[in-house]
Amino acid sequence: MSKTFSAKLLKWFDKHGRKDLPWQHPRSAYFVWLSEIMLQQTQVVTVIPYFQRFIERFPDVNSLAQASEDEVLRYWAGLGYYSRARNLHKAAQKIMLEFQGEFPRDLAGWQSLPGVGRSTAGAIIAQAFGEFGVILDGNVKRVLRRFYATHEADEQLWPLATKLTPQKSIIDYSQAIMDLGAMVCTRSKPKCMLCPLNQECSAYQTETVQNYPAKKQRKALPEKEKYFLLMINEKNEILLERQPSPGIWGGLWSLPSVDDLQQFPQQALEKLPSFTHTFTHFKLTLKPVKIRVSTSLQISETLPQAWILLKDLSKYALPTPIKVFLCANDL
DNA sequence: AATCCGGGGAC
């Protein structure tokens, strides 16, 4: 049934597949796991430099487990979805303490680790151990929806993905199905003429490729606005606060933010140009305010705080828009 | 089943 599908895909992979990604050499369980987490909702080209820096500092699961969460987040800062980094760190500690430093070998073992779901576990089983594992990521979903010309929900695609996955050549197949989605069966302008599966592809044969996957209707993003306090003391230090997790920018260091400025004397404030940042579920207008304060001023401490010099900014994990703002402003 | 969680690349 799936024989022609995987056979044709593997033949295509031999010639056109990606075989020199950083996590493929060596293809260790640690590298595969780390790459799969970084690649969740994040494109390959974005991940590569983060992966390189990360493995240089944390070359194995033990070094990752021993590190502080704060340092792990520093190496993740800018990549987004910071719960991935927190979960990765927790998982490393679990592997060291509960699994005696040995990676799981089966699906259930991997899925017991925080941040590892069904698809990531399947990818790791396949790529790290060469055993039967099924992937259903964004690429595979798109390929399957077009191949079967179906609008079925994500969950309904698992049996199809499982049926198509071969017992042999699993390492290459799992890479091949993702490469096809990333390189040929792309979201826009798919290269159907180059596709090894076009003769069996229902969407291609009915000339309805553009209908799959269907466009989702998006709701208008809610808009929020907050004041971000650029507090500067007499030593020219600024105040950072560590954000609570879970939550936006959880675990990262950001400027203190407030909904209004009524607690501050008007003459102490200097309003700076506002800017916007769009998250997945809302649009935030950041309204920076510069406040000169005396060193002795006691700020209410609901979150961990640090007075830091601008030159030491790189020692902290900052959200990208905050980092960009601070680097663009002399104090 | 929806919603939350970032940032950026491609268009």
Added chain:
DNA sequence: GTCCCAGGATT
């Protein structure tokens, strides 16, 4: 500007 990317956790 829109869309969505090697998704998972939470509700």
